[in-house]
Structure formats: C-alpha cells, structure tokens
Amino acid sequence: MSILTGMSVVLAAGMIVAALVAISPQRSIAISIIASGAVSLFASVMFLLLAAPDVAMTEAAIGSGLTTFLFFFVLGRVRGGGDD
Numbered sequence: 001m002s003i004l005t006g007m008s009v010v011l012a013a014g015m016i017v018a019a020l021v022a023i024s025p026q027r028s029i030a031i032s033i034i035a036s037g038a039v040s041l042f043a044s045v046m047f048l049l050l051a052a053p054d055v056a057m058t059e060a061a062i063g064s065g066l067t068t069f070l071f072f073f074v075l076g077r078v079r080g081g082g083d084d
Contacts, residue, residue, distance in 0.1 A: 007049060015042040029075060037068035 021027060022035035040063030047056035 004049060008046065011042050011046050011049070015039050015046075018042065030072070033068060033071045033075070036071075037064045040064035040067070 018035045018038040022032045022039065024032070027035075040059055044056045044059035044064065047053075047059055
C-alpha cells in the first residue's frame with residue numbers, strides 16, 4: 001500500500017467519524033456544526049491529495065470556513081432572539 005492510499009483511507013475514516021458525530025442526536029448543535037466543518041476540511045485535504053488544488057481551496061474556503069461561520073452566526077441570532 002502506498003503512502004497516498006494510506007492517507008486517503010485515514011482521511012476517509014476521519015470524514016466518516018466526523019459525519020457520524022455531526023448527525024448524532026445526543027450532541028449539541030455547536031458540536032454538529034464543528035463536525036460538519038471538519039468533514040469539509042477533510043474533503044479539501046482529500047482534493048489536495050488527488051491533485052486538485054483549486055477545488056481544495058474552494059472547499060476549504062467555502063465549505064469549512066464560510067459555511068461554518070454562517071451557521072454559528074445564524075445560531076447566535078436564533079438563540080439570542082435578535083430583532084429582524
């Protein structure tokens with residue numbers, strides 16, 4: 001087994017674990033948001049290993065960065081009861 005295959009298997013296992021944490025009903029919403037961001041981060045590293053740096057940067061910026069921030073922003077607005 002080559003090192004690339006080994007790293008891909010480890011990343012895929014990490015993505016599965018993070019996805020299971022994200023959908024677990026016993027966890028808080030904040031933990032689920034962080035876990036979904038981790039899935040996107042693992043996916044971006046996987047894209048980088050597959051020699052697609054443009055897709056990896058887009059996934060890291062939008063998938064794990066912007067989306068996670070947006071979810072936390074909306075969660076704060078919903079919990080805080082901010083005015084519209």
